[in-house]
Structure formats: C-alpha cells, structure tokens
Amino acid sequence: xSDQRAGSAGIAPDEGLYREAAAAVSLLVxxxxxxxxxxxxxxxxxxxxxxxLNRISLAGRMSPxxxxxxxxxxxxxxxxxxxxxxxxxxxTRAAHPTDRRMLQIQxxxxxxxxxxRALRSFDATVAAAAEPLPEETVRAATEFMGRVxxxxxxxxxxxxxxxxxxx
Numbered sequence: 263x264s265d266q267r268a269g270s271a272g273i274a275p276d277e278g279l280y281r282e283a284a285a286a287v288s289l290l291v292x293x294x295x296x297x298x299x300x301x302x303x304x305x306x307x308x309x310x311x312x313x314x315l316n317r318i319s320l321a322g323r324m325s326p327x328x329x330x331x332x333x334x335x336x337x338x339x340x341x342x343x344x345x346x347x348x349x350x351x352x353x354t355r356a357a358h359p360t361d362r363r364m365l366q367i368q369x370x371x372x373x374x375x376x377x378x379r380a381l382r383s384f385d386a387t388v389a390a391a392a393e394p395l396p397e398e399t400v401r402a403a404t405e406f407m408g409r410v411x412x413x414x415x416x417x418x419x420x421x422x423x424x425x426x427x428x429x
Contacts, residue, residue: 287410297387301380310335311347315369315377318353323366325358352376 302312310333317332318324324332330340344367347353352373358364369377392400 283406287407297384301383304383305376305380307350307352307376310343311350311352312377312380314340314343314347315352315373315380318367318369319374319377323368325364325366326355329367347373 298312299309302309305312307315313333314329317329321328321332326340326344327337329344330337333340335343344353344355348355350372351370353367354370355365355367358366395403
C-alpha cells in the first residue's frame with residue numbers, strides 16, 4: 263500500500279495494524295470454512311454440493327460448464343457432482359431453451375430448501391456478531407471485508423491469467 267493511500271498526512275502505514283487485520287481475516291476464513299462444513303452437514307449435503315447449490319441459486323440457471331468454471335472444477339468432476347445432486351433431488355438438468363446441444367441446471371424445491379437452511383444459519387450467526395456493535399462499526403467492517411474480497415478476487419484473476427496459474 264502506498265503512503266498516499268495510507269493517509270493524506272503522508273504518515274507511513276501501521277504495518278502492525280495491517281498484520282493484525284490479516285491475522286483476523288485469516289482466522290475468519292478458517293472459522294467460516296469450518297462453519298460451512300458444519301452447515302453443509304446439518305443440511306445433509308457435502309461442502310461441494312453446498313457450494314454448487316449456492317452458485318446455481320445465484321445464477322438462477324446455468325450450464326454444467328459454467329458451474330465447473332465457477333467452482334474451479336473439471337467438467338468431468340461436475341458431471342459426477344450433478345449425478346449425485348440429481349439423485350438426491352437437489353437439482354434438475356433440462357435442455358437449454360435455444361441451444362439443444364446444451365443443458366441447464368436449476369435447483370429443485372428440495373435443493374432450494376437445503377440451501378436456504380444453510381443460509382439462514384449463516385445469516386443468524388453474522389447478525390448475532392453484529393447486533394451489539396454500533397451501526398457505523400458494522401458498516402466500516404462491511405466495507406473493509408468487501409475491499410479485502412475484491413483484492414483477493416483481483417489477485418486470483420491475475421494469477422489464473424499468469425503462466426504459473428494455468429492448469
């Protein structure tokens with residue numbers, strides 16, 4: 263981070279504060295990962311199924327290739343995943359309305375219910391942590407986490423485009 267971004271007074275950034283923030287984000291990531299595993303288990307699905315349910319829900323409908331790309335999995339792995347999810351009545355595969363060579367995936371009512379159960383649990387947990395804090399603190403934390411997420415996404419996109427990031 264440049265001194266200019268650190269503040270208008272030209273004060274050097276507080277490296278200790280940034281390390282502390284990085285440690286807090288790292289702890290959050292580890293705890294969210296463990297939480298996602300527990301929520302997936304409570305919803306009766308695996309973590310990959312839960313991630314797939316979320317991606318499909320956000321898109322409304324998507325192709326198996328789009329799902330593979332969004333989960334960073336191979337199309338073969340996604341085919342096996344969709345087979346399991348279809349047997350569990352979480353998703354359906356249907357012909358694309360304009361391209362008969364393609365399939366579209368969408369959530370079933372059961373899949374939507376499983377995902378919503380997981381999301382309610384997560385939302386309640388976040389609300390419990392935010393509730394005692396002043397609104398401006400929650401807004402600042404939300405902005406910070408959004409900025410961290412954007413930086414990580416930018417880095418990931420650049421890494422995938424680089425020779426080291428090619429699969």
